[in-house]
Amino acid sequence: AQSVSQHNHHVILSEAASLELGCNYSYGGTVNLFWYVQYPGQHLQLLLKYFSGDPLVKGIKGFEAEFIKSKFSFNLRKPSVQWSDTAEYFCASLGTGANNLFFGTGTRLTVIP
Amino acid sequence: EAGVAQSPRYKIIEKRQSVAFWCNPISGHATLYWYQQILGQGPKLLIQFQNNGVVDDSQLPKDRFSAERLKGVDSTLKIQPAKLEDSAVYLCASSPSSYEQYFGPGTRLTVT
Numbered sequence: 721a722q723s724v725s726q727h728n729h730h731v732i733l734s735e736a737a738s739l740e741l742g743c744n745y746s747y748g749g750t751v752n753l754f755w756y757v758q759y760p761g762q763h764l765q766l767l768l769k770y771f772s773g774d775p776l777v778k779g780i781k782g783f784e785a786e787f788i789k790s791k792f793s794f795n796l797r798k799p800s801v802q803w804s805d806t807a808e809y810f811c812a813s814l815g816t817g818a819n820n821l822f823f824g825t826g827t828r829l830t831v832i833p
Numbered sequence: 834e835a836g837v838a839q840s841p842r843y844k845i846i847e848k849r850q851s852v853a854f855w856c857n858p859i860s861g862h863a864t865l866y867w868y869q870q871i872l873g874q875g876p877k878l879l880i881q882f883q884n885n886g887v888v889d890d891s892q893l894p895k896d897r898f899s900a901e902r903l904k905g906v907d908s909t910l911k912i913q914p915a916k917l918e919d920s921a922v923y924l925c926a927s928s929p930s931s932y933e934q935y936f937g938p939g940t941r942l943t944v945t
Binding site: 726 | 836837864866873874876877881889924926932933934936937938939
């Protein structure tokens with residue numbers, strides 16, 4: 721069955737530190753991958769997406785993610801985090817057929833000023 | 834552009850009671866999704882509509898959950914009767930295509 725794994729449950733960083741959140745997917749066929757963010761009290765928002773082409777994808781607010789097919793990974797990165805990046809981050813994979821999203825369990829990021 | 838609207842934002846009910854949630858998608862979006870997000874987990878799809886037809890309801894507990902999308906616009910999700918394990922945030926999302934989904938603020942349900 722298609723699934724997405726996020727192994728970091730809670731990450732705490734100081735401002736200006738670099739960020740990398742792990743995401744692994746299980747599906748071996750064509751993959752469409754997403755990172756969503758949920759800021760405190762707000763709804764889920766799309767950060768970035770990968771469908772095909774350049775495996776290094778740039779999103780909003782300075783985030784980027786790299787699709788590594790050999791590792792079944794799609795890790796999220798940011799070179800220097802800000803306090804305003806405190807949020808919950810979800811990796812997701814688009815299902816085949818009905819095109820619904822399969823989400824990971826999420827990673828809570830806390831950035832300390 | 835207005836986003837996905839959901840109501841109510843919060844609901845507290847006792848087990849065995851009934852509850853209904855409403856979703857108004859972004860205008861023109863043909864696809865509508867309902868997700869259940871239990872605390873500490875990622876959202877899980879309950880049902881997907883394309884216009885007013887059901888595309889996928891394989892994860893919907895049909896003995897107690899039902900959903901409809903009249904006229905291909907608004908949608909209602911109902912739980913009857915509710916169980917303690919139904920406590921969760923219920924998210925509605927809509928999409929103009931098969932790929933990018935726009936989420937509403939969710940309805941937080943607490944079953945006591």
